[in-house]
Amino acid sequence: MADIKHDGSAGQARYTGQCLCGSVRYDSGPPIMMGRCYCVDCRRVTGSGYAPVIAVLEADLTITGEIRLIEIRSAQGLKTWRGFCPQCGSPMVGHLQKNPGVTALYAGTLDDPELFRPGINLWLERAPSWVEIDRSVPGFDRQPDDAAPVYDTVRDAVDPTLPTTVAKLMAG
Ligand SMILES: [Zn+2]
Ligand SMILES: [Zn+2]
Numbered sequence: 001m002a003d004i005k006h007d008g009s010a011g012q013a014r015y016t017g018q019c020l021c022g023s024v025r026y027d028s029g030p031p032i033m034m035g036r037c038y039c040v041d042c043r044r045v046t047g048s049g050y051a052p053v054i055a056v057l058e059a060d061l062t063i064t065g066e067i068r069l070i071e072i073r074s075a076q077g078l079k080t081w082r083g084f085c086p087q088c089g090s091p092m093v094g095h096l097q098k099n100p101g102v103t104a105l106y107a108g109t110l111d112d113p114e115l116f117r118p119g120i121n122l123w124l125e126r127a128p129s130w131v132e133i134d135r136s137v138p139g140f141d142r143q144p145d146d147a148a149p150v151y152d153t154v155r156d157a158v159d160p161t162l163p164t165t166v167a168k169l170m171a172g
Contacts, residue, residue, distance in 0.1 A: 015054065017109040019090035024067060026092070026105060029060035034107070035120035036134070038127040039143070041072060045082050045091045049131035052107035052116055053094070061103055067092060 015028040033055035042051035067083040074080050074096075083093035094104035107116035121139035133139070 013115065015056065015105070015115055016111045017105065018111070019065075019085035019088055019092055019109065021085060021088035021090075023087045024063065024065035024085045024090070024092050026064075026109075027062045028054075028056040028105065031056050032102070033120065034116060035118050035122055035137075037122045037143075038131070039074075039123035040126055041074065041080065041082070042094075042123070043126070043128070045094075046106065046108075049128050051091075051094075051104075052118065053122075054105045054107050054110075054116065055099075055102050056105060058101050058103050063093070 013030065015031065016026065018025045031054045033053070035053055036050045037053050038050045042053070043049060045051065066086055068086040069081050069083045072080050072082060079097040081093075081095040082091060083095075084091055090109065091106055092109060094106075096102070096104075107113060107118075110116060118134070119137050121133065121137060122143050123141070124133065124139050125141040127133060
């Protein structure tokens, strides 16, 4: 964690975190996307104005402890899943049907919250008026249908070796 550099290179940093009570822990490789999501589901699941989201590859993610998954239909009718610690209720993971192989973690659960460097804003059309928006990063009114441009905005800064992995993932 300490080897994160502010020039944007994440090196071999591990992204570790846990729920409020510590029953659930995770350990992940570098994210393929970091951003804020202002969609209705993210607002509700966090009880806040947006969710600080870290998208990681499931192939490089280990979760220990039990997760309770809830299936929710998104506004667009797609299946999504949100996972919680059954002991303390902390929101831990999110999955989108259209992004297989990718898991979203919530930055607030990181052991080192400074690892979160949001590079994109999603679903701005749903942002409550009382939330301050960072306009210095690319923003989308919704979530682009093709997720690739979203990942493009951050992945090169996080880990230059990721584009191949992501391209493969998106193709599959
Ligand atoms: Zn817990
Ligand atoms: Zn969202």
